[in-house]
Amino acid sequence: MGKKSRVKTQKITAAAGMSPAPSSKEMLLLVGDLLEICSVSQVSPSKEWEEHLQIRAQVEKICKKQKGLSVVFPGSREDYFDKFMSWASENGILTEGLEICLFPDEGYGLKTTQELKAEELFLWIPRRMMMTVESAKTSILGPLVAEDRMLQAMGNVALALLLLCERANPSSFWRPYLCSLPSHYDTPLYFSMAELHHFLGTQAMHDVLAQYKNIARQYAYFYRLAQVNPAASKLPLRDSFTFEDYRWAVSTVMTRQNQVPLEDASHVTLALIPVWDMCNHTNGLITTGYNMEDDRCECVALREFHPAEQIYIFYGNRSNSDFVIHNGFFYKGNVNDRVKIKLGVSKSDRLFAMKSEILARGGIPASTMFSLHCGEMPVPAQLLAFLRIFCMTEGELKECLVGENVMEKIFRLGDPDFPVSWDNEVKLWTFLETRVSLLLKTYKTSLQEDENLIADPQTSYRTKMAVRLCKSEKEILQGVVRYAACQRDTAHHLQKSGAPLPSPVVCKSTSFSEAGRKGSESKGEVCGEGWNNEETMEPRETSNSANEMASKADI
Numbered sequence: 371m372g373k374k375s376r377v378k379t380q381k382i383t384a385a386a387g388m389s390p391a392p393s394s395k396e397m398l399l400l401v402g403d404l405l406e407i408c409s410v411s412q413v414s415p416s417k418e419w420e421e422h423l424q425i426r427a428q429v430e431k432i433c434k435k436q437k438g439l440s441v442v443f444p445g446s447r448e449d450y451f452d453k454f455m456s457w458a459s460e461n462g463i464l465t466e467g468l469e470i471c472l473f474p475d476e477g478y479g480l481k482t483t484q485e486l487k488a489e490e491l492f493l494w495i496p497r498r499m500m501m502t503v504e505s506a507k508t509s510i511l512g513p514l515v516a517e518d519r520m521l522q523a524m525g526n527v528a529l530a531l532l533l534l535c536e537r538a539n540p541s542s543f544w545r546p547y548l549c550s551l552p553s554h555y556d557t558p559l560y561f562s563m564a565e566l567h568h569f570l571g572t573q574a575m576h577d578v579l580a581q582y583k584n585i586a587r588q589y590a591y592f593y594r595l596a597q598v599n600p601a602a603s604k605l606p607l608r609d610s611f612t613f614e615d616y617r618w619a620v621s622t623v624m625t626r627q628n629q630v631p632l633e634d635a636s637h638v639t640l641a642l643i644p645v646w647d648m649c650n651h652t653n654g655l656i657t658t659g660y661n662m663e664d665d666r667c668e669c670v671a672l673r674e675f676h677p678a679e680q681i682y683i684f685y686g687n688r689s690n691s692d693f694v695i696h697n698g699f700f701y702k703g704n705v706n707d708r709v710k711i712k713l714g715v716s717k718s719d720r721l722f723a724m725k726s727e728i729l730a731r732g733g734i735p736a737s738t739m740f741s742l743h744c745g746e747m748p749v750p751a752q753l754l755a756f757l758r759i760f761c762m763t764e765g766e767l768k769e770c771l772v773g774e775n776v777m778e779k780i781f782r783l784g785d786p787d788f789p790v791s792w793d794n795e796v797k798l799w800t801f802l803e804t805r806v807s808l809l810l811k812t813y814k815t816s817l818q819e820d821e822n823l824i825a826d827p828q829t830s831y832r833t834k835m836a837v838r839l840c841k842s843e844k845e846i847l848q849g850v851v852r853y854a855a856c857q858r859d860t861a862h863h864l865q866k867s868g869a870p871l872p873s874p875v876v877c878k879s880t881s882f883s884e885a886g887r888k889g890s891e892s893k894g895e896v897c898g899e900g901w902n903n904e905e906t907m908e909p910r911e912t913s914n915s916a917n918e919m920a921s922k923a924d925i
C-alpha cells in the first residue's frame with residue numbers, strides 16, 4: 371500500500387550524478403571501523419580532541435557513501451502544521467486557543483489566542499497520542515527490542531529507532547506529527563569542526579565530545595544489528611539507516627523527550643508528546659503532570675498569558691551546558707546555571723583514609739564532579755562539606771569520626787553557618803579561590819573577545835551558542851573567585867579578632883546531597899551516557915495547582 375505517497379518521501383537511490391548505493395558489505399566494514407574507534411574507553415583529556423578528529427573522519431567517510439539515502443519529507447515543516455493540529459484535535463489533544471507560530475529567539479512555539487490565567491489548564495494529550503517506549507515494543511521494532519539488551523536498557527534509543535521506522539512508513543499513524551518536526555537541530559552533533567572548536571577550553575568540552583562519540587558508537591552498533599539480526603529483517607532500517615538519520619532521530623528524542631508513568635503507574639517510560647513538545651522554555655516551575663484518572667498528560671499555565679503571547683513552559687533545573695548539549699540552545703538569564711568542577715582527595719594524601727571515610731559517611735565520593743552556581747551563593751552544601759573535609763587537620767577529622775553525634779556533625783559540614791574552625795575556613799576558601807583562578811587561566815579567549823564574536827553578525831548561531839556558553843562559564847567562575855576571596859577575608863578577620871565559633875543548638879541539616887538530576891547515569895557499555903533531557907511526570911490526582919504538580923514532577 372501507499373506506493374503513490376511513498377514516491378514523495380522515499381530515499382533517492384543513485385539518482386543522476388550520484389555514486390551508486392554502497393554495498394552492504396562495504397558499509398559494514400566502514401561501520402565496523404567506526405565501532406572500533408569509538409570503543410576505546412578512558413581517553414585522557416589531552417587526547418580527546420585528537421580522538422574526535424579520528425571519529426569525525428570516519429563518520430564523514432560513511433556520510434559520503436550515504437549521501438541522498440535518507441528519507442526526507444518534501445517541502446518545509448510549516449507546510450504540515452495545519453494538518454498536524456487537525457490530526458491532534460481529531461484524536462483528543464486539546465488544541466483550542468493554541469496556534470503554532472514562529473518566534474525570533476526560540477523558533478516555532480505555541481501561541482495562545484485567548485487570555486490564560488496562571489495555573490489554568492490549557493493543554494492535554496491522551497496517552498494514545500504519545501510515542502512511547504511501549505509503542506516501540508508493540509511496533510514493527512518489537513521483535514528486535516525483545517532480543518537486544520541494549521534496546522531494552524535504553525528507551526531513548528528505542529524511541530529514536532521507532533521514529534525512523536515510522537518516518538519510513540507512508541501510512542504511519544504518526545505521519546502528521548513526524549512531518550511537523552524540525553528537519554535538523556542545533557545540538558552539538560550538528561556542529562561543524564570550526565563551530566565545535568569554540569568549546570575548546572570550556573568545562574563542557576568533555577561532554578560535547580563524549581556525546582558525539584557515544585552517538586557514533588550507538589550508530590555503528592545499531593547499524594550492524596539492523597543488518598545481521600534476523601529480528602530486524604522486516605525493518606526499513608535494513609535498507610537505509612544513515613548516520614544522518616540517526617543524528618536526526620537522536621536529536622529529536624533528546625530535545626523533546628519526557629518521562630510519563632506507565633498505565634499501571636508501576637514505572638515510568640519515555641515519551642514524545644505531540645503539541646506539548648512545541649512549547650519553548652523559560653525560567654519557572656514545572657507545570658506539566660500526568661492525570662492517571664483520565665490517562666493523559668496535562669499542562670497548566672506557568673503564569674498568565676495574554677492573547678497572541680507565546681506560552682512558555684519550564685523544562686527543569688538545567689544548566690546552560692545541559693541546554694546547549696542536550697537541547698541545542700543557550701538560555702540567557704538562566705537562574706539555574708552552573709559549571710561542573712572535578713575535585714578529589716589525592717590517594718597520596720596522608721589523611722586520605724580518614725577523609726574518604728567521612729566523605730563516604732556523608733554520601734560524597736572521594737573524587738567527583740561538583741557544581742559551582744551562578745548568583746549570590748555559588749557554593750552548594752555538598753561542595754562546602756567536601757571542601758571542609760578536604761582541608762581538615764588530623765584532629766578535626768578525628769572529631770568527625772569518633773565520639774557522640776558524629777553523623778550530625780558530618781551533615782552540619784554543609785551548613786555555611788557552622789565552620790569547623792576559622793583556620794579550616796581560611797584554608798578551604800583559599801584553596802577554592804586558587805583552584806578556580808587556575809581553571810580560569812585555561813580558557814582560550816577573554817570576555818571581551820567572546821563579546822565581540824557574539825556581536826559579529828557574521829558569527830553563526832551555533833558558534834554564538836558555544837561562545838555564550840564559554841562566556842557564561844567564565845562569569846560563573848569569576849563570581850566564585852570573588853565569593854571565595856570574600857569568605858576567606860571574613861574568616862581571616864574573625865580568626866584574628868578571636869571570635870568564638872558559632873555553636874549549633876539545633877542541627878539544621880539532615881543531608882547535604884544535592885538534588886540529583888535524572889538521566890545522567892551511564893546506561894550501557896556500548897551506548898554510554900543517557901541523553902539527559904527527560905523530566906519525569908509523576909502520577910497525580912486531577913488538579914490544576916501548578917505548584918503541586920511541580921513538586922511532584924520535578925525530580
Ligand SMILES: C[S@@+](CC[C@H](N)C(=O)[O-])C[C@H]1O[C@@H](n2cnc3c(N)ncnc32)[C@H](O)[C@@H]1O
Nearest residue numbers: 475476477478625626647648649650651697699
Ligand atoms: C521541545 S522543542 C520546542 C519547540 C521547538 N522550538 C520547535 O521549533 O519545534 C525544544 C527546542 O526548542 C528550542 N527552544 C526551546 N526553548 C528555547 C529558548 N528559551 N531559547 C531558544 N531556543 C529554545 C530549542 O531548539 C529546543 O531544542
